[in-house]
Amino acid sequence: MKNGKISQDGSALIVLIITMIIMGVLGTSMYLLTTTGTFGSLFANKANRALLLAESGIRYDQSALLADGTYTVNLNSGNDQFVINKSTDSGTGVKTTISTGIADASGVWAVRRKLTYVSSGSGGGSGTGAPTAVPTGTIAGGTGNSTGTFTLGNYYGNEGAVKVTGVKGDVDNPYSYPEAYGAPTWTTNPFCQAWLNSGKYLSYDVQLKLSEEHDRAPATWVLGQHYNYDAVVRDWGGNDLLCNDRNHGCTGGDYFSGWANVVYVFNLGGLFRMVGLNPQTTAYGLSFYRTSTLANDGTDEYMRPSTLGENEPAIMLFSRDGGANTGQQSRWLAYMPLSVNNFVVDDEDFLKRWNTLLARVIEAASIKLSASSAPNINVGDQVTGGTGSGTIIKKINDSDGRVVLLLNNVSGSFTSPVTVGGTNYSTYNGWGDAASVPAWQSGILYHVGDWVIYNNVTYQCILEHTSKNSNPGRIRPPNSTYWLQDTPPSFYRSRDNYIWAFYADTDNHQTYNATATDDTRREKDLFPNDLTNFTPPFPLIDVQAWDAANDDFTLVTWAYLNTSADSSLRRLGTGKELNAIIRTNKWTTGSYPTSCSSWSSEIGIVAKGTEAMQYAYDDLAYRVLFGAGSGGGTPSAGYYTY
Numbered sequence: 001m002k003n004g005k006i007s008q009d010g011s012a013l014i015v016l017i018i019t020m021i022i023m024g025v026l027g028t029s030m031y032l033l034t035t036t037g038t039f040g041s042l043f044a045n046k047a048n049r050a051l052l053l054a055e056s057g058i059r060y061d062q063s064a065l066l067a068d069g070t071y072t073v074n075l076n077s078g079n080d081q082f083v084i085n086k087s088t089d090s091g092t093g094v095k096t097t098i099s100t101g102i103a104d105a106s107g108v109w110a111v112r113r114k115l116t117y118v119s120s121g122s123g124g125g126s127g128t129g130a131p132t133a134v135p136t137g138t139i140a141g142g143t144g145n146s147t148g149t150f151t152l153g154n155y156y157g158n159e160g161a162v163k164v165t166g167v168k169g170d171v172d173n174p175y176s177y178p179e180a181y182g183a184p185t186w187t188t189n190p191f192c193q194a195w196l197n198s199g200k201y202l203s204y205d206v207q208l209k210l211s212e213e214h215d216r217a218p219a220t221w222v223l224g225q226h227y228n229y230d231a232v233v234r235d236w237g238g239n240d241l242l243c244n245d246r247n248h249g250c251t252g253g254d255y256f257s258g259w260a261n262v263v264y265v266f267n268l269g270g271l272f273r274m275v276g277l278n279p280q281t282t283a284y285g286l287s288f289y290r291t292s293t294l295a296n297d298g299t300d301e302y303m304r305p306s307t308l309g310e311n312e313p314a315i316m317l318f319s320r321d322g323g324a325n326t327g328q329q330s331r332w333l334a335y336m337p338l339s340v341n342n343f344v345v346d347d348e349d350f351l352k353r354w355n356t357l358l359a360r361v362i363e364a365a366s367i368k369l370s371a372s373s374a375p376n377i378n379v380g381d382q383v384t385g386g387t388g389s390g391t392i393i394k395k396i397n398d399s400d401g402r403v404v405l406l407l408n409n410v411s412g413s414f415t416s417p418v419t420v421g422g423t424n425y426s427t428y429n430g431w432g433d434a435a436s437v438p439a440w441q442s443g444i445l446y447h448v449g450d451w452v453i454y455n456n457v458t459y460q461c462i463l464e465h466t467s468k469n470s471n472p473g474r475i476r477p478p479n480s481t482y483w484l485q486d487t488p489p490s491f492y493r494s495r496d497n498y499i500w501a502f503y504a505d506t507d508n509h510q511t512y513n514a515t516a517t518d519d520t521r522r523e524k525d526l527f528p529n530d531l532t533n534f535t536p537p538f539p540l541i542d543v544q545a546w547d548a549a550n551d552d553f554t555l556v557t558w559a560y561l562n563t564s565a566d567s568s569l570r571r572l573g574t575g576k577e578l579n580a581i582i583r584t585n586k587w588t589t590g591s592y593p594t595s596c597s598s599w600s601s602e603i604g605i606v607a608k609g610t611e612a613m614q615y616a617y618d619d620l621a622y623r624v625l626f627g628a629g630s631g632g633g634t635p636s637a638g639y640y641t642y
Contacts, residue, residue: 017079033349085292087528098641122349136162136208136618139182145277150606155616156211156353158526163616164607171613174298175486179608180283183274184620185600190623195589198408201365201495202589203393205538206603207358207502209526210268210288212614252455265291265299265429266313266351268615271320271604272359273587279329280322282587285500285589285606286359288344288351289316289335298610302331307560313338313345315357315503315556319565319586320606330608331565332556345507352505354618356524358539359555362625363589364406365390366493367418368431372401376418379542383407386415388492388560393626394541396581397574402428404572406498406626408626414492432490435477446475450489459483495590496568499582502553512551516543516576522552527619536621543577555580 107175116636126269136150139145140152149166153159169176195202203217231373269287276282290313291299301403316335344355367383374395381392383405390407405420418429440454450461459478472605513520528534540546557579561569573582593599603622606613 012043012584031321050531060613076156079356086398109147132366136160136620138184139434139617139620144183145601146180146182147277147279148512148612150180150182150605150617156213158211158354158616158618161211161616161618164613167607167612168605171289171298171610174610176298177300177608178298178610178612179606180612181271181604181606183271183277183604186599186601189596189599189602191602192592192599194627195592196596196627199411200362200590200592201408201626202592202602203362203364203408203627205358205360205625206270206272206620206624207356207536207538208605208620209271209354209356209524209618210351211353211355211618212266212268212611213616215558261344265297265609265611266615267291267299267303267316267608268612268617269316269357269606270359270620272361272602272607273589274602274604275587277601277604283320283604284333284359284361284497284499284587285316285318285320285330286357287316287318287606287608288338288355288357289314289332290349290351291609298612299608300330302565303608305332305335305560308337310334311349313349313351315501317499317501317558317582332562333566333569333584333586334561334571336556336559342503343507343509344503354506354526356502356504356553356619358502358504358568358624360539362394362406362498363495364393364498365410365495366407366431367405367414368398368428368491369403369405369418370426370428371403374403374420374425376423377403377405377425381420383418383420385418386414388414388418394498396572396577398431398572399570399574399579401574404431416491427491429491430487432492437488440477442474442477444474452478452483454478454483457485458487460486460488495588496583496585497588498572499584500539500543500577502579503556504553508560512548514547514551514576516546516551516553516555517557517578517580519554520551521554524552527621536623538623541625543580544575546576558582558617 008342029418040076046508108308137153140150147168151155152160152162155161155163156540164180167178167180169178171178189202191202194204230462267287267289269289270284271285273284274283289303290311291297291304292310303318304315308399314335314337317333318334319331321329321331338349340343343352345351377392377395378534379392379394383390383392388410390410391410392405393408394406396404396406417424419425437451437453446452446461448461452459452461454477457478461475461478461480461482463483464475477486496557504521506523508523508524509520511520512522523539527536537552539555543555555577556569559579561571561582563569566584566586568583568585571579572583573579603620605617605620607613
């Protein structure tokens with residue numbers, strides 16, 4: 001978003017739209033527009049007097065931040081006046097006024113100016129109406145809310161962006177894993193109320209635009225010298241060969257006895273589920289990612305999938321696990337490879353400017369049904385079973401096609417079958433949390449189907465035995481053939497994050513259609529200066545309803561998972577969101593403090609690797625999906641934008 005602030009700290013964004021309305025007939029005479037005077041008494045010909053009166057109204061309104069209503073201020077004994085009208089529908093943080101200056105009581109001359117005042121506040125509030133808009137510079141300055149330095153300025157053709165200008169670690173020492181991350185500063189954390197209204201589940205969309213600048217090396221081969229321009233040369237047999245392109249290393253023929261590998265990395269993106277702001281910060285991250293297999297490229301070895309090709313770009317979901325500030329606390333969870341056909345990298349796999357990344361995280365309890373279709377179950381319905389109840393906030397499908405109901409505002413304990421709208425639905429075991437399993441006791445009579453824990457391993461009884469060798473009616477400890485090592489089945493999970501990712505760029509890719517995962521989509525340009533009548537674009541919440549009219553993003557389909565970094569990872573989705581949903585319970589909000597003033601920032605931006613100081617960000621925006629109003633299962637219409 002281009003920054004129109006009037007002070008260095010970005011405290012206000014002022015946009016003046018000037019409309020002059022001249023009434024009456026001037027004829028052929030020309031008046032010299034001169035004036036002298038004070039706020040209370042103006043002396044001038046009528047046209048200029050009206051202009052100054054309107055300007056007085058603007059300045060008065062700007063300083064007073066008027067309440068809703070219309071005010072008339074008379075000057076010069078009632079012969080001059082200006083009228084200030086404050087729109088009543090502007091919402092928190094946005095003041096829109098029309099100030100009309102009238103030169104005398106007859107109203108022969110008038111000048112009208114429309115003023116839109118957008119307050120920066122302190123990075124958001126608890127309201128859910130019109131946007132609260134500030135420059136992304138709330139993260140700038142290297143304050144207590146950032147580990148590196150993010151500087152507000154004109155970067156890569158965009159005024160009002162923030163650029164990484166300082167990192168933790170030594171950018172000249174790639175082994176130090178340089179990194180910078182930051183988050184908005186809240187007065188009242190805007191996510192907390194939604195969390196409370198949703199029964200302590202938190203769901204939202206968060207997006208930002210990202211850009212980086214890279215001075216590309218010429219596509220040449222160099223023999224017999226060390227050439228270290230965005231590359232690392234390895235000396236084998238006394239000869240060096242450097243290939244400055246994006247391939248997977250260059251090898252010589254009989255003439256050459258060495259090879260070199262280009263190092264050009266990028267790892268820039270956003271953080272969500274962010275707890276704390278220190279080397280122990282935990283969070284999920286979503287980033288554009290490219291690295292090499294070389295150890296000294298400044299990227300974390302645990303961020304580097306063995307299945308991702310050398311210098312191959314990707315969109316990556318990762319986990320920031322906390323620990324020492326070496327960068328090694330970050331681990332990749334899932335990724336999708338990128339190519340020029342995705343339109344966010346060029347034909348050399350360099351990242352294009354000002355691409356959009358968007359993460360959707362829906363935190364929910366869940367119930368898996370036996371059915372693969374449940375057309376009569378709708379968002380907002382209540383599901384019950386036993387003493388359990390909850391509100392359905394989304395309906396998705398597991399990879400096997402069976403319906404999964406996502407819930408918030410949950411209470412009690414569910415038993416099968418469950419009921420929605422008066423209809424009973426059978427459930428599917430093998431989905432849910434581990435059931436409560438007792439420890440083995442030698443004096444207990446066990447039967448087929450019973451579950452026990454023995455030596456920290458869970459077993460199920462599979463054979464009844466009453467011979468004298470096992471004591472009549474009693475089954476031997478579960479290291480015998482009468483037991484099966486297994487996981488107790490359940491259809492209910494108490495809490496997980498369900499994650500979708502979307503991307504877009506600043507070009508238009510027609511023709512729009514109903515496929516969420518292809519690369520036809522509308523352009524996503526930088527946000528305009530004036531956000532008063534602007535709503536940031538977000539993807540449809542119901543991806544299965546994707547159509548050409550809403551083909552604004554491309555949905556990521558996850559190609560690979562890293563279950564060694566998170567054993568709870570599962571890839572879900574069918575139809576229009578096939579393989580596009582990640583289920584994980586690594587970072588959830590169940591233990592968040594109930595006092596909103598104690599919350600962390602929840603979202604942020606991150607730059608990692610030797611190229612970190614080339615990255616810039618803008619247009620950080622989010623929306624709370626559920627619970628922003630009085631709770632329940634319907635998405636919020638309220639937006640918070642940055």
